[in-house]
Amino acid sequence: MSPTxxxxxxxxxxxxxxxxxxxxEIRNLSVDYGFGDDPTHVLREVSLTxxxxxxxxxxxxxxxxxxxxxYAATRLLPPPGLITGGEVWLTGRDGKRAxxxxxxxxxxxxxxxxxxxxxxxxxxxxxxxxYRIERQLIDGILAHRPRTRRAEARERxxxxxxxxGISADRLRSYPHQLSGGMRxxxxxxxxxxxxxxxxxxxEPTTALDVVMQRQILEQVMExxxxxxxxxxxxxxxxxxxxxxxxxxxxxxxxxxxxTAVARDVYAKPRHPYSAGxxxxxPPLHGPRRELTGIPGAPPDLSKRPPGCPFxxxxxxxxxxxxxxxxxxxxxxxxxxxxxxxxxxxxxxxxDGELPELLAR
Amino acid sequence: xxxxTPVLAAHGLTKHFRAGHFRAGGxxxxxxxxxRAIHAVDGVDLELHRGQVLAVVGExxxxxxxxxxxxxxLIPFTGGQVLLDGTDARxxxxxxxxxxxxxxxxxxxxxxxxxNPVHPVRYTLTRALRLHRRQTEGxxxxxxxxxxxLTELLERVHLTPAARYVDSYPHELSGGxxxxxxxxxxxxxxxxxxxxxxxxxxxxxxxxLGILNLLADLRxxxxxxxxxxxxxxxxARYFADRTTVLYAGQVMExxxxxxxxxxxxxxxxxxxxxxxxxxxxxxxxxAAAVRDQGTGGEPPSLVDPPPGCRFxxxxxxxxxxxRxxxxxxxxxxxxxxxxxxxxxDRDDRPDVGEVxx
Numbered sequence: 001m002s003p004t005x006x007x008x009x010x011x012x013x014x015x016x017x018x019x020x021x022x023x024x025e026i027r028n029l030s031v032d033y034g035f036g037d038d039p040t041h042v043l044r045e046v047s048l049t050x051x052x053x054x055x056x057x058x059x060x061x062x063x064x065x066x067x068x069x070x071y072a073a074t075r076l077l078p079p080p081g082l083i084t085g086g087e088v089w090l091t092g093r094d095g096k097r098a099x100x101x102x103x104x105x106x107x108x109x110x111x112x113x114x115x116x117x118x119x120x121x122x123x124x125x126x127x128x129x130x131y132r133i134e135r136q137l138i139d140g141i142l143a144h145r146p147r148t149r150r151a152e153a154r155e156r157x158x159x160x161x162x163x164x165g166i167s168a169d170r171l172r173s174y175p176h177q178l179s180g181g182m183r184x185x186x187x188x189x190x191x192x193x194x195x196x197x198x199x200x201x202x203e204p205t206t207a208l209d210v211v212m213q214r215q216i217l218e219q220v221m222e223x224x225x226x227x228x229x230x231x232x233x234x235x236x237x238x239x240x241x242x243x244x245x246x247x248x249x250x251x252x253x254x255x256x257x258x259t260a261v262a263r264d265v266y267a268k269p270r271h272p273y274s275a276g277x278x279x280x281x282p283p284l285h286g287p288r289r290e291l292t293g294i295p296g297a298p299p300d301l302s303k304r305p306p307g308c309p310f311x312x313x314x315x316x317x318x319x320x321x322x323x324x325x326x327x328x329x330x331x332x333x334x335x336x337x338x339x340x341x342x343x344x345x346x347x348x349x350x351d352g353e354l355p356e357l358l359a360r
Numbered sequence: 361x362x363x364x365t366p367v368l369a370a371h372g373l374t375k376h377f378r379a380g381h382f383r384a385g386g387x388x389x390x391x392x393x394x395x396r397a398i399h400a401v402d403g404v405d406l407e408l409h410r411g412q413v414l415a416v417v418g419e420x421x422x423x424x425x426x427x428x429x430x431x432x433x434l435i436p437f438t439g440g441q442v443l444l445d446g447t448d449a450r451x452x453x454x455x456x457x458x459x460x461x462x463x464x465x466x467x468x469x470x471x472x473x474x475x476n477p478v479h480p481v482r483y484t485l486t487r488a489l490r491l492h493r494r495q496t497e498g499x500x501x502x503x504x505x506x507x508x509x510l511t512e513l514l515e516r517v518h519l520t521p522a523a524r525y526v527d528s529y530p531h532e533l534s535g536g537x538x539x540x541x542x543x544x545x546x547x548x549x550x551x552x553x554x555x556x557x558x559x560x561x562x563x564x565x566x567x568x569l570g571i572l573n574l575l576a577d578l579r580x581x582x583x584x585x586x587x588x589x590x591x592x593x594x595x596a597r598y599f600a601d602r603t604t605v606l607y608a609g610q611v612m613e614x615x616x617x618x619x620x621x622x623x624x625x626x627x628x629x630x631x632x633x634x635x636x637x638x639x640x641x642x643x644x645x646x647a648a649a650v651r652d653q654g655t656g657g658e659p660p661s662l663v664d665p666p667p668g669c670r671f672x673x674x675x676x677x678x679x680x681x682x683r684x685x686x687x688x689x690x691x692x693x694x695x696x697x698x699x700x701x702x703x704x705d706r707d708d709r710p711d712v713g714e715v716x717x
Contacts, residue, residue: 181658209591211635240637276566283594288598291598293568293570298564
């Protein structure tokens with residue numbers, strides 16, 4: 001494929017942090033949309049753990065609740081989104097733990113950006129078009145550290161730009177004078193301004209080309225090693241996650257249906273939806289393989305049937321799937337560090353063996 | 361290369377948009393600088409054959425959507441030729457345009473925006489049927505005949521039973537179903553050519569495949585020629601017979617999809633292929649290759665671009681020749697060509713390495 005021999009330059013993937021060191025713990029988070037008698041339950045008791053130094057990929061189709069999860073966990077969810085239950089525990093650098101959902105407004109304001117920063121989906125619309133990059137970078141620094149002198153903040157802004165590979169003389173530019181990739185880098189620089197512990201990236205590269213996407217993600221991964229933050233990477237592109245993430249959580253219809261080490265999700269998917277999702281991507285490299293796709297369409301969350309939300313599209317659906325909602329539990333193979341929400345993996349329910357695709 | 365006359369062909373297709381002050385026309389007007397031209401598409405050659413899919417792959421801003429719009433004649437082209445069945449097909453006036461779109465139909469990227477939300481499917485499709493079939497069948501299409509035509513259209517895009525969809529509004533349908541309606545609308549004209557501008561990029565990943573398979577089915581069953589515009593080179597490999605790679609408004613490489621993706625000739629195509637996420641690449645070889653390919657920089661400004669290869673500023677192999685003269689498409693192997701000096705027989709050509717096997 002490539003003319004050059006790359007064996008000497010292969011980057012060694014960083015090992016995932018020890019599982020006992022969580023920096024962000026989401027517990028039983030539930031979110032509704034709508035205040036009336038009949039709200040739509042978008043997230044139902046979602047639990048997720050982000051370990052220190054880890055890149056956690058959140059995969060799923062549009063409308064599955066992956067962005068809602070990120071915004072709810074940071075209390076950025078706009079109405080009519082309503083958090084109806086759960087806890088979000090953030091462990092500070094000093095080891096203190098705090099529930100983000102229980103913080104006062106002042107505490108929350110201080111914690112955002114300093115502890116958790118978000119890179120939003122469209123850099124185009126997230127930067128203010130009438131202010132120079134410099135002012136937007138400095139703004140956040142001054143708001144959180146009011147005693148910083150302006151010259152110092154300016155120095156810091158220049159440093160941040162250099163960090164993401166933009167020369168400091170771009171500080172005086174307006175957003176429209178930058179290309180899409182540069183704007184996205186500015187967004188990342190802004191998010192890193194206060195050295196957060198957790199960086200949430202919501203589809204950071206969807207609007208970019210593959211070449212730019214790779215450049216930016218590699219830069220983030222390199223910065224993560226240098227500055228030591230953890231990343232939640234939200235995207236619909238599973239093949240991208242397999243390459244950059246340490247762990248992947250697959251979401252479907254407001255629920256996490258599978259979590260595992262990135263490579264395992266790709267090599268050995270345990271949930272029929274994960275398997276279907278992987279079978280929807282045409283591979284660019286390697287042999288051509290038969291693509292299956294997933295029949296049907298993602299469900300309407302306001303008309304959720306009882307039982308497993310994936311059952312109507314699932315090739316292995318059983319009677320119990322249409323009645324009872326599966327919960328996240330061990331896989332049938334009882335693997336370490338893997339969870340799956342599927343009746344096929346609940347012992348005693350399967351007549352016979354697991355489908356071949358899920359038993360690899 | 362061409363076995364038969366292509367249904368739709370473009371020769372030297374060029375589109376320059378005017379930038380800056382609109383009426384300046386080369387002179388200073390009111391002290392403003394003269395208008396400059398954005399060279400969005402520069403001398404693109406394409407051939408669409410019956411029963412074949414041609415993919416046009418490129419980054420955003422490479423001019424791929426402009427190519428689709430030029431071929432649909434939604435915007436006039438600055439230079440070059442569009443040939444329909446071998447005859448010049450530049451349309452002037454409404455009548456000619458309508459006769460043209462009867463044979464060349466377009467599918468747009470966003471099915472949420474391309475269907476009128478206040479009208480049910482029946483209206484959308486009936487309108488297309490009446491516009492395009494009136495002359496051939498004499499009189500207005502109505503009654504049982506219309507119903508039959510509607511049902512047939514919906515069945516053709518696998519929306520069955522048709523009765524369930526014909527009276528629904530776009531907001532009641534999922535993205536994939538909407539795109540199927542948009543395809544059905546295009547099929548109402550019984551076209552020979554479908555121009556699909558990123559037909560699946562707005563859809564969920566799990567339903568993209570269904571739409572691509574539907575288009576492949578139309579190609580095979582009805583022998584329609586399809587232009588598939590995409591930024592996803594992997595889907596071009598899966599779906600298209602031939603692939604053309606576009607960069608900064610110019611064709612960089614041509615060939616059958618499998619060889620273009622597996623043995624890319626042009627340095628830009630190599631960069632593109634190496635950048636695509638690859639789950640099998642656990643050693644990170646792709647990432648390393650991208651670093652070697654010299655990714656620094658971005659596509660050039662298309663406002664009065666300098667001479668030379670447009671990829672030269674980013675190309676790791678570029679030499680003086682590349683920066684001074686624009687390479688033409690060079691046939692490297694049967695059916696495969698690349699616009700790169702590395703494949704010429706000039707003495708001062710750059711060394712782009714062996715054609716990777």
